[in-house]
Structures are given as structure tokens and as C-alpha cells.
Amino acid sequence: MPSGSTLAYPRALLKISGEGFAGDRPGAGGVAGGGGIDFGVIERLTDELKTVAALGVQLGLVVGGGNILRGTTASQQGMDRVSADYMGMLATVINALALQDMLEKKGVDTRVMTAIRMEELAEPYIRRRALRHLEKGRVVIFAGGTGNPYFSTDTAAALRALEIEARVLLKATNVDGVYTADPKRDSTAKFIPELSFQEALVKGYAVMDANAFGLCKENQLPMVVFNINQPGATARVLAGERVGTIVQ
DSSP states (O other): OOSGGGOSOSEEEEEEOTHHHHTTOTTTTOTTOOOOOOHHHHHHHHHHHHHHHHTTOEEEEEEOOTTTOOHHHHHHTTSOHHHHHHHHHHHHHHHHHHHHHHHHHTTOOEEEEESSOOTTTSEEOOHHHHHHHHHTTOEEEEESTTSSTTOOHHHHHHHHHHHTTOSEEEEEESSSSEESSOTTTOTTOOEESEEOHHHHHHHTOOSSOHHHHHHHHHTTOOEEEEETTSTTHHHHHHTTOOOSEEEO
């Protein structure tokens, strides 16, 4: 696949959960987040992203911060919700900087853009500048969520995907796609290869949070939910292969 012209999705937005950065570290998936950063996980992830970038894909990334702190659950434990959400946004910046460092060590030109201004660390998010970076072949990591409390990084991913006119929103998970139930807890759960937005709503499948899902549905932005741990899966999705679950 020599160039982006042969790709089914020449521009894409990939959402990576913060919990994925922790791997199997103790504390990963805790009530308010935790587990920190497993650099072995980031090493494997950046290998995958380097392969994708080499295909000519214009790729944006949105990273979560749940491996460090989740704002919603921290607020449930007594923190002020707005303060907790801002802390969660800062957690995403830490993950973005770690991802940028390892990508650039592998020769992938990368920019971090934050929804909250912190020029010493990263560029402020400006849509036209982001588009220019993508056109120049740079991987753009969007950090800081939407910059507003009460909005998840899922919503940030949908918003950024629409703003950069991505052809698809990829949601990286630790399972092969959408199932009728949690496959780790229910052995009878069945894999669903394709869903309409309406079916997902009616049957209550937790594809993304409601705000993010609503944005994608309203703007007819297809989503692919897939297992990021399968080597080559991201590139195969972007080439148009049926990997994971497509929601459209």
C-alpha cells in the first residue's frame, strides 16, 4: 500500500483510552483511575502507529487519562467535579507527551495540541493549524479533552474527528469489537460485526458515551470499534478490511 490514495480512510481519528496505557500494572482500572504508564505498552502502540503513518494516512489521536485519574469517578469520591475534570484533562496531556516522545524517537513527525493553553509543553489547539499539520504528514495528538469540564474524551474524539473532517472515528479497545454483553464476564456474549446507530441506541450497546455517540450519529460519521492489541489491526481497518465492529 504505497500511498494514502489506496486507503479506504485517508484521514482518520483514533481514540485511545487512558486505561490502555497502564497495561496490566497494579491499580489499572481502579475506581478513580490508576496504574500509571506502562512504557512497554506505548512501545508496542507506537510501532503500530509508525506503520500506519508510513501508509500516508493523515492521523489524529485523542488520548484519555484514566491510567492516571478519571474526573467523573474522582468526583464521586468527594472531589469537586470541575476540579476533578481539569485534573483528568492534565492526565491526558501526560499521556500525549509520552506518546509523542516515543513516536518521534521512531522517526514519526508528531505534534501535541492541547485544548488548554500550555505553550511550554505543546501547541494550543487551532483547527486550521491542526489541518495543516495533517496535510504535512504529521501525526497530531489532541490532548486536554474538549477543554471543558463535564465532557469526556470520547466526546473530544468525536468533536475533533468532525472538526478535522476525518472519514472515520476509530475506537481502540482491548476486545475485538462490540458484543451483546461483556465477553470477559459472559461466555455467551456474541460478537456483532456491523451495527446501525439506531440499533446501538435501541439495544443499549455501550459503543461510546451518549454525547459522543450523538455527534457521530447526527453527522453520519462512521465508527470502528476494534482490538488495538492485534498487530496490524489499525492499518487493516484504514485499508478497508472488516476488522472489529463498524457502526454507521
